[in-house]
Amino acid sequence: MFEAVIQEASQFRKIIDSFKDLVDAVNFDCTTKNIQVQAMDGAHVALVFLNMEAGFFDKYRCDRSVSLGVNVGTIAKVMKCASSDDQMKLQAEDDGNQLMFTFQSKSNERNSKFEINLLEIDSPEALQIPETSYSAEITFSSSEFSKLIRDMANFGDTVTIQAKKSSIQFSVGGSTGKGSIVIQETPEVETTKITIKEAIQLTFSLKYLSQFSKGSSLGETVTLKMSEDSPLLVEFPFGDDLGSLKFFLAPKIESDE
Amino acid sequence: MFEAVIQEASQFRKIIDSFKDLVDAVNFDCTTKNIQVQAMDGAHVALVFLNMEAGFFDKYRCDRSVSLGVNVGTIAKVMKCASSDDQMKLQAEDDGNQLMFTFQSKSNERNSKFEINLLEIDSPEALQIPETSYSAEITFSSSEFSKLIRDMANFGDTVTIQAKKSSIQFSVGGSTGKGSIVIQETPEVETTKITIKEAIQLTFSLKYLSQFSKGSSLGETVTLKMSEDSPLLVEFPFGDDLGSLKFFLAPKIESDE
Amino acid sequence: MFEAVIQEASQFRKIIDSFKDLVDAVNFDCTTKNIQVQAMDGAHVALVFLNMEAGFFDKYRCDRSVSLGVNVGTIAKVMKCASSDDQMKLQAEDDGNQLMFTFQSKSNERNSKFEINLLEIDSPEALQIPETSYSAEITFSSSEFSKLIRDMANFGDTVTIQAKKSSIQFSVGGSTGKGSIVIQETPEVETTKITIKEAIQLTFSLKYLSQFSKGSSLGETVTLKMSEDSPLLVEFPFGDDLGSLKFFLAPKIESDE
Numbered sequence: 001m002f003e004a005v006i007q008e009a010s011q012f013r014k015i016i017d018s019f020k021d022l023v024d025a026v027n028f029d030c031t032t033k034n035i036q037v038q039a040m041d042g043a044h045v046a047l048v049f050l051n052m053e054a055g056f057f058d059k060y061r062c063d064r065s066v067s068l069g070v071n072v073g074t075i076a077k078v079m080k081c082a083s084s085d086d087q088m089k090l091q092a093e094d095d096g097n098q099l100m101f102t103f104q105s106k107s108n109e110r111n112s113k114f115e116i117n118l119l120e121i122d123s124p125e126a127l128q129i130p131e132t133s134y135s136a137e138i139t140f141s142s143s144e145f146s147k148l149i150r151d152m153a154n155f156g157d158t159v160t161i162q163a164k165k166s167s168i169q170f171s172v173g174g175s176t177g178k179g180s181i182v183i184q185e186t187p188e189v190e191t192t193k194i195t196i197k198e199a200i201q202l203t204f205s206l207k208y209l210s211q212f213s214k215g216s217s218l219g220e221t222v223t224l225k226m227s228e229d230s231p232l233l234v235e236f237p238f239g240d241d242l243g244s245l246k247f248f249l250a251p252k253i254e255s256d257e
Numbered sequence: 258m259f260e261a262v263i264q265e266a267s268q269f270r271k272i273i274d275s276f277k278d279l280v281d282a283v284n285f286d287c288t289t290k291n292i293q294v295q296a297m298d299g300a301h302v303a304l305v306f307l308n309m310e311a312g313f314f315d316k317y318r319c320d321r322s323v324s325l326g327v328n329v330g331t332i333a334k335v336m337k338c339a340s341s342d343d344q345m346k347l348q349a350e351d352d353g354n355q356l357m358f359t360f361q362s363k364s365n366e367r368n369s370k371f372e373i374n375l376l377e378i379d380s381p382e383a384l385q386i387p388e389t390s391y392s393a394e395i396t397f398s399s400s401e402f403s404k405l406i407r408d409m410a411n412f413g414d415t416v417t418i419q420a421k422k423s424s425i426q427f428s429v430g431g432s433t434g435k436g437s438i439v440i441q442e443t444p445e446v447e448t449t450k451i452t453i454k455e456a457i458q459l460t461f462s463l464k465y466l467s468q469f470s471k472g473s474s475l476g477e478t479v480t481l482k483m484s485e486d487s488p489l490l491v492e493f494p495f496g497d498d499l500g501s502l503k504f505f506l507a508p509k510i511e512s513d514e
Numbered sequence: 515m516f517e518a519v520i521q522e523a524s525q526f527r528k529i530i531d532s533f534k535d536l537v538d539a540v541n542f543d544c545t546t547k548n549i550q551v552q553a554m555d556g557a558h559v560a561l562v563f564l565n566m567e568a569g570f571f572d573k574y575r576c577d578r579s580v581s582l583g584v585n586v587g588t589i590a591k592v593m594k595c596a597s598s599d600d601q602m603k604l605q606a607e608d609d610g611n612q613l614m615f616t617f618q619s620k621s622n623e624r625n626s627k628f629e630i631n632l633l634e635i636d637s638p639e640a641l642q643i644p645e646t647s648y649s650a651e652i653t654f655s656s657s658e659f660s661k662l663i664r665d666m667a668n669f670g671d672t673v674t675i676q677a678k679k680s681s682i683q684f685s686v687g688g689s690t691g692k693g694s695i696v697i698q699e700t701p702e703v704e705t706t707k708i709t710i711k712e713a714i715q716l717t718f719s720l721k722y723l724s725q726f727s728k729g730s731s732l733g734e735t736v737t738l739k740m741s742e743d744s745p746l747l748v749e750f751p752f753g754d755d756l757g758s759l760k761f762f763l764a765p766k767i768e769s770d771e
Contacts, residue, residue, distance in 0.1 A: 074433045077412065081408035083404070109397075109440060112437065113436065114436035115436070151626075176588045177592070177629050178628070180628075181624060182624070184622075184625070334669065338695075355691075365698075366654075366658075366697060367695060368695070371669075374690070
């Protein structure tokens with residue numbers, strides 16, 4: 001028996017909406033401790049890693065580990081049927097072949113149930129999430145991040161992220177001109193934190209970063225971590241020890257461009 | 258001479274917008290007591306019945322009964338030209354061939370006049386609006402209704418409405434899964450009223466219900482009434498004795514599906 | 515050296531957005547006193563005349579007169595990258611071939627730079643802006659103007675503007691009907707001012723007026739000025755002695771219609 005309850009369905013909806021366009025069918029791996037999803041996008045360039053700790057839910061029960069194979073697009077459709085402040089319950093029977101969603105309106109007037117068929121999905125080889133010690137990290141406003149990526153994408157297909165001294169520079173160039181946006185720590189904005197161990201400069205696809213930036217609805221901040229020869233990590237935390245949504249993206253190599 | 262005045266043009270605009278996509282050219286049948294419109298959609302599956310009592314208007318005068326044939330899409334265009342709080346006057350001369358709209362801004366600064374040509378429309382045989390005593394009735398929040406229909410339409414083409422005991426269940430099934438939404442009376446939501454004389458279950462086209470749900474802008478509540486072998490009635494009331502907008506929809510028969 | 519600073523980037527963005535769809539590449543003619551842009555639309559029917567006085571900027575320096583040839587669409591793209599309350603700086607070196615935009619967020623956390631390549635644009639023969647004494651002038655709410663043009667465009671391709679006695683009438687006719695909107699002075703609306711020296715009636719293309727009406731975001735009011743045998747002037751002022759955005763449009767001649 002698997003059961004998980006969230007007081008506000010919108011929390012779960014925002015998570016699903018943040019990666020539904022990147023991946024198709026995935027396994028929700030449920031254990032006594034957490035629910036995790038690992039999946040690569042169709043082109044095998046980006047990796048999604050979702051981790052929701054048991055504490056993320058208002059009630060959580062998972063008698064034995066189970067992999068629930070689901071189509072993310074279908075879950076997104078179901079989640080659109082919840083009002084933002086509905087209570088939500090996820091349920092699956094042991095050895096059942098359905099995942100059940102129950103939405104309850106605050107006033108108890110409306111009670112909705114949706115069942116989606118579980119899919120048999122080949123578990124990918126356990127993906128190696130690199131446990132790198134990163135050369136550069138920046139935490140800043142997720143809405144600034146989202147706007148920055150949208151702006152850059154107006155001018156080109158790739159963005160170069162450069163960490164040096166105490167600032168992070170995003171730059172883009174195209175036929176019509178070039179632009180750069182520099183983020184630095186400042187006393188007025190306490191959320192912005194930049195840590196640079198060694199200067200580094202890498203180039204990434206804006207198409208993927210635009211996808212990742214949908215995670216900006218999940219919270220106030222985003223964290224970017226970079227190292228030479230490692231994928232960029234873009235992380236949207238859910239709160240202390242509650243889990244996070246992580247995206248990994250391989251840098252562009254010179255000859256790619 | 259026909260003349261009718263409404264203090265807020267938006268009231269009339271919302272009514273027109275609620276059925277403009279269902280019907281094309283219709284007769285506004287004006288008498289000393291009220292204005293009525295009866296029309297079937299092009300596929301002859303749904304019936305629109307609009308009734309605006311003289312009291313619905315701030316001023317109403319109709320010297321002798323007259324049928325004003327108009328294109329609903331054209332009226333909708335004219336109504337877009339009114340600001341929401343403009344005063345609106347409808348006028349037609351006896352034996353004239355124009356319907357005149359006058360909009361006056363609150364400050365008197367702007368005064369707009371639009372004239373549309375009247376059409377000769379064959380009056381359909383007086384449609385028989387069934388005066389059924391219904392098996393099941395539900396009155397509830399029109400915005401909940403609107404969202405419910407939109408949600409169901411994500412999953413399938415038809416919805417089954419089932420009245421039993423003291424609740425109404427809407428259910429939908431499709432290739433990706435199935436869902437159901439149950440509405441019941443609850444002390445917290447005083448507007449919700451359910452009356453079930455006998456259990457009943459009928460299936461309807463979501464395409465038409467989606468059209469009807471545009472009436473949700475007309476007021477706080479909607480009333481649904483169902484009986485075996487009768488069309489579903491979906492009614493948006495305008496207020497005590499002021500009239501209402503009604504839609505009728507034939508149930509799907511098993512072999513239809 | 516040319517340098518100009520505005521405290522709120524959105525002011526400049528709104529100006530650019532108001533005419534970016536009418537013209538393509540234009541010269542920003544910068545002198546010690548002001549920045550001016552004069553350009554005709556592709557069909558040579560409408561004329562844009564932008565004048566920003568030095569006082570429009572919070573800081574302004576132009577050592578020697580210079581014509582900066584730019585693509586207006588590219589500037590519009592760059593301006594989308596500014597947050598509304600960013601401080602904005604425009605810069606160009608003498609004999610340089612770039613125009614540089616710097617946006618600084620209020621908190622200093624974000625600093626963006628965009629460079630666009632300057633273009634060599636043939637200066638049109640100095641356009642003769644007619645210094646007519648107009649027969650009729652109306653100043654009124656720019657949002658009323660914008661809505662009025664949008665409404666008229668629903669019904670036809672041309673609008674006839676008629677000034678007589680103390681009111682201005684806009685009328686339109688089409689196959690579905692005809693309409694007219696009359697604006698007059700009224701004690702409740704102090705911004706509305708109408709001055710008519712002689713009665714006049716002219717017809718204009720609604721396609722162009724729709725374009726011009728984008729200027730409504732620039733301020734509370736718009737001024738229209740008309741004379742027989744002269745282009746209509748539609749002016750959006752920026753404030754006392756700060757400049758304005760003007761559009762000129764030739765009337766339709768009878769045989770055009």
